[in-house]
Amino acid sequence: MTAARAEDAPPVAVANRPAIYDRVGAGGLREALRRMHLIRRFEETAEDFYVRGKSYGTMHLSIGQEATAVGVCAALGDSDYVTSTHRGHGHCIAKGAEVGRMFAEFLGRETGYCRGRGGSMHIADPAKGNLGANGIVGGGIPIAVGAALSAKRLRTGAVVASFFGDGANNEGAFHESLNIASLWKLPVLFVCENNQYGMSVAFARSTAVASVADRAAAYSMPGVTVDGNDFAAVAAAAFEAADRARRGGGPTLVECKTYRTRGHSRSDRNRYRTKDEIEAWKARDPIERFERELSALGVATAADAASLREAVEREIADGVAFAEASPAPSTAELMRDVHTPAAAAPR
Amino acid sequence: MSRMNMVQALNSALDVKLAGDPDVLVFGEDVGFFGGVFRVTEGLQQRHGEGRVFDAPIAEAGQVAVAIGMGAYGLRPVVECQFADYIYPAFDQIVSEAARLRYRSGGEFNAPITIRAPYGGGIFGGQTHSQSPEGLFSHVCGLKTVIPSNPYDAKGLLISAIEDDDPVLFFEPKRLYAGPFDGHHERPAVSWDGHSKGDVPTGRYAIPLGEAAIAREGGDLTILAYGTMVHVALAAAEETGIDAEVIDLRTIVPLDIAAIEASVRKTGRCLVVHEATRTGGFGAELSALVQERCFHWLEAPILRVTGWDTPYPREFEWEYFPGPQRVGAAIRRVMAE
Numbered sequence: 225m226t227a228a229r230a231e232d233a234p235p236v237a238v239a240n241r242p243a244i245y246d247r248v249g250a251g252g253l254r255e256a257l258r259r260m261h262l263i264r265r266f267e268e269t270a271e272d273f274y275v276r277g278k279s280y281g282t283m284h285l286s287i288g289q290e291a292t293a294v295g296v297c298a299a300l301g302d303s304d305y306v307t308s309t310h311r312g313h314g315h316c317i318a319k320g321a322e323v324g325r326m327f328a329e330f331l332g333r334e335t336g337y338c339r340g341r342g343g344s345m346h347i348a349d350p351a352k353g354n355l356g357a358n359g360i361v362g363g364g365i366p367i368a369v370g371a372a373l374s375a376k377r378l379r380t381g382a383v384v385a386s387f388f389g390d391g392a393n394n395e396g397a398f399h400e401s402l403n404i405a406s407l408w409k410l411p412v413l414f415v416c417e418n419n420q421y422g423m424s425v426a427f428a429r430s431t432a433v434a435s436v437a438d439r440a441a442a443y444s445m446p447g448v449t450v451d452g453n454d455f456a457a458v459a460a461a462a463f464e465a466a467d468r469a470r471r472g473g474g475p476t477l478v479e480c481k482t483y484r485t486r487g488h489s490r491s492d493r494n495r496y497r498t499k500d501e502i503e504a505w506k507a508r509d510p511i512e513r514f515e516r517e518l519s520a521l522g523v524a525t526a527a528d529a530a531s532l533r534e535a536v537e538r539e540i541a542d543g544v545a546f547a548e549a550s551p552a553p554s555t556a557e558l559m560r561d562v563h564t565p566a567a568a569a570p571r
Numbered sequence: 572m573s574r575m576n577m578v579q580a581l582n583s584a585l586d587v588k589l590a591g592d593p594d595v596l597v598f599g600e601d602v603g604f605f606g607g608v609f610r611v612t613e614g615l616q617q618r619h620g621e622g623r624v625f626d627a628p629i630a631e632a633g634q635v636a637v638a639i640g641m642g643a644y645g646l647r648p649v650v651e652c653q654f655a656d657y658i659y660p661a662f663d664q665i666v667s668e669a670a671r672l673r674y675r676s677g678g679e680f681n682a683p684i685t686i687r688a689p690y691g692g693g694i695f696g697g698q699t700h701s702q703s704p705e706g707l708f709s710h711v712c713g714l715k716t717v718i719p720s721n722p723y724d725a726k727g728l729l730i731s732a733i734e735d736d737d738p739v740l741f742f743e744p745k746r747l748y749a750g751p752f753d754g755h756h757e758r759p760a761v762s763w764d765g766h767s768k769g770d771v772p773t774g775r776y777a778i779p780l781g782e783a784a785i786a787r788e789g790g791d792l793t794i795l796a797y798g799t800m801v802h803v804a805l806a807a808a809e810e811t812g813i814d815a816e817v818i819d820l821r822t823i824v825p826l827d828i829a830a831i832e833a834s835v836r837k838t839g840r841c842l843v844v845h846e847a848t849r850t851g852g853f854g855a856e857l858s859a860l861v862q863e864r865c866f867h868w869l870e871a872p873i874l875r876v877t878g879w880d881t882p883y884p885r886e887f888e889w890e891y892f893p894g895p896q897r898v899g900a901a902i903r904r905v906m907a908e
Contacts, residue, residue: 281695281885332886340886343697359699360657361629394628396660422629424605430628496605555890562881 241521242456244463248298250523254532256298256455257518260290260511261536263314266323269540270313270330270344274490279330283344284311288453288485291510292417293318295458296385296478299413299466305353305371305384307364310345311417311484312357315387320352323539327547335550341561353382361422362388362395365414369401372410372475383411383469385462391422393436402443402477411469413462416479417452423488424496440477452480453510456517482510575771576763577748580722581611581687584729585649587775589619592647595733597624599634599651599687608653609689609748635661638684639669642738647683649733655690655742656699662707669738670713685732685739690718691799691846692883693746693756693892701883703798703847708740709824709856715739715780716824720747720801721768724821727778735780744798752799753806754894781825785834789816792840792905795831795857797823800844800893807898813906815842823853831857832864839870840905844898849877871908876901 245253267287273279286293293314297306300319308315316326321337329336329347337347348356355371358364368386375382392398393416405412416436420427433439440447446468450457458480465476483505487494494502518524524532575583588595597612597619603626606613616624627634631652638648652658658665669682692701708716715737719725725743732739746752750762763769786801791814794804801819808815816834820827835841841861843854854875861873876893884891 281697282700341698341882341884343885345697345699359697362660391629394630394633396630396632422600423608424601425626425628429626491608553886555887558879558884558887558890559881 242460244456244460245521245523247463248459252298253518253523254528256294257511257514257524257529258532258536259294259318260455260514261533262323262539263290263293263317264511265536265540266317266326267313269544270327271486273330281343282489282491283330284489285486286311286314286484288505288509289417289419289482290314291455291514292415292452292458292480292482293387295455295480296387296413296415296462298459299462300353300383300385302352303380304382304466305355305368305375307355307368307371307384307386308357309364309387309389309392310357310359310361311389312345312347312387316347316349316354316357319349319354321347321349321354322543324543324546327543328550331547331550332552333547333550334553335546340553362392362397364388365392365401366397366404368412369405369410372405372412373408375411381470383413383466385413385415387415387417389422390416390418390420390427390431390436391425392416393439394430402439402445402475405475406443406445409472409474412475413465413469414475414477415462416477418479418481419484420481421484421488421497423492426496435479437477437479445475445477447477447479449479449481452482453508453513455510455514572770573773574764574769575722575726576750576769577719577722577725577743578610580726580771581729581743582613582615583771583773584726584733585612585615586618588649588730588733589615589623591775594645594647595623595649596641596646597649597651598627600627600629600653602626602651607651609745611687611743612651631657631661632664635664635669635684635686638686639664639672639682642682642684643672643680647733649685649687652686652688654696654700655688655704656702658686658688658704665708665714665738665740666711670711673737674713681736682738683736685729685735685741687729687741687743689745689748690742691744691746692888693752693799695885695888696883697885698882703742703845703878705740705742705823706847706852709853713737714824715822716742717780717822718742718744718798719821720744720786720798720819721751721766722763722771723768724778724784724819726771727776728780728821730775731777731780734777739780742798746799747802751802754803754892754898755806756889756892756894778821780822781827783821783827783830784819785816785830786819787815787817789814790838791815792842792902793818793831793834793838794898794902795820795841795843797821797845800846803893803895803898804844807895807902810895811899811902813902815902826860828860828864831861835861835865836868839868841865841869841873842876842898842901842905843873844876844893844901846878846893848880849875850880852877871905874901874905
């Protein structure tokens with residue numbers, strides 16, 4: 225069994241300003257840092273909801289994976305689409321979701337993104353091109369292919385990023401999707417967040433190839449593996465894939481190697497991995513690393529980062545207050561949205 | 572005899588079959604090293620080895636299809652589908668292959684496989700961790716469908732399912748794993764300790780597929796239920812003070828129609844309850860059968876209490892779940908006719 229091992233965190237070399245940073249721009253980099261903090265604080269706050277009995281059921285935290293969500297979405301605009309996973313809070317926020325409406329969904333309020341009907345695993349935000357988190361492993365991948373075909377047919381210029389985990393790369397839906405997208409040259413970024421475990425099962429014990437990116441060869445598309453905890457590496461791969469997709473060059477498979485430092489879900493006691501492994505990955509925290517780097521490059525000083533974190537705290541507090549003040553859905557609307565409402569009777 | 576909750580009883584059934592039959596294998600997502608999300612396979616890999624109890628990639632269609640091939644050539648696999656809600660990628664293999672293998676080969680091949688799936692709601696799982704899809708499978712010829720309501724039955728029925736030569740869907744109500752649940756979610760959860768069905772023999776025993784149990788004898792009306800709803804029906808009978816006979820079907824295919832007929836002919840009234848959605852649910856089949864066979868004994872229309880025709884709504888969990896109040900109201904309506 226090949227357990228996942230964190231490499232030593234490389235020291236940040238000030239001289240090596242990643243080329244992709246010129247494209248993202250200083251404002252874009254600060255916004256990326258803000259979103260990574262917002263994701264982290266959203267999830268920590270959501271976790272606290274459960275601890276204090278304000279929310280119930282289960283949820284899946286992406287703490288430690290923020291650079292992947294934000295790095296990919298840095299290459300996307302509001303008119304581009306994403307499909308997401310059961311571990312989808314980061315994707316929602318990276319694509320521009322409001323944390324207040326996300327908290328409201330957690331608390332089952334009418335102002336939630338799914339009017340309280342979905343919960344943690346089903347947050348969708350059509351206004352920002354987020355076609356939805358998904359409780360079914362691999363469920364969003366083929367939907368992304370369809371969204372890409374729509375974009376191509378309607379000539380919107382949009383590209384679609386489909387997030388999925390390493391567990392999903394063994395589902396039939398993944399393989400069908402890659403073949404169709406490549407065959408029809410569709411603008412899709414297949415983004416595998418390889419966090420090393422499909423629940424309790426280590427990647428090497430579930431998957432016949434050494435890297436998910438190796439699968440790309442079977443479907444005649446480029447496949448790249450990047451350090452998913454390195455914003456620059458993720459963003460560079462995402463921009464390249466998005467550029468190719470927008471040119472009509474078809475899909476790319478981008479594998480981001482990362483790690484969830486929390487358990488699979490609330491009930492996970494982490495019995496299948498060692499404390500040392502978890503601590504080694506925590507030492508490679510993507511947010512701390514990015515913040516250090518931006519500081520070293522002079523893009524965001526320590527004072528900038530501090531005021532940004534304060535702004536995130538206010539946004540979180542406002543979001544919680546909004547959610548808690550929001551009304552519960554009415555049981556009179558129990559049957560709402562099962563079907564499209566019938567057309568109004570002619571007047 | 573030993574005190575067991577439903578998880579332990581199911582674990583015991585698997586343990587007994589693994590020990591007694593070298594052809595039995597157990598596999599699925601997280602069932603090996605980890606012991607399963609709900610701990611049903613805990614310790615089995617350590618006791619029986621990685622060749623007998625093992626993890627599979629997340630690929631439900633592949634898992635079931637592999638099981639069919641194993642079954643056709645001499646093995647007796649037990650697949651765990653982590654949640655019943657995850658079974659749909661395997662639907663094609665179950666419906667087009669497993670269910671028909673015997674028929675289309677003129678009886679030459681069969682698929683002696685058991686597909687276990689934690690099922691049902693009441694745990695705030697939302698729409699992809701709460702469903703009750705038994706009606707999709709009872710509609711398919713060639714499959715058997717089992718839904719236990721207590722630890723004793725769970726073990727005996729799982730042993731029968733594994734020993735059965737046909738493909739069996741074995742749905743385990745999640746809300747009953749730790750204790751009986753009568754639908755009163757506002758009350759503290761109770762365990763199987765002290766429940767008569769929590770006394771479970773440690774060795775092998777089998778409860779035949781197709782034999783219902785009378786969970787409560789009564790003369791006023793017959794309630795047909797299975798899984799979690801057996802406990803809800805019992806609570807509703809007590810709370811309404813109406814002398815209901817509660818039949819725990821235990822297996823819906825094959826169905827113990829004789830037990831149903833005998834009860835309805837005795838009481839003259841029938842209520843059908845299930846947690847699954849209403850339209851086209853197994854309750855419709857039960858209602859039709861009772862009408863066909865007991866029409867002249869019926870003193871009131873047969874009613875159904877079911878989940879609403881919606882996806883399982885996270886925030887409306889207890890509006891969706893047919894609890895004792897809704898069942899009680901239906902009992903009174905059937906009695907009022």
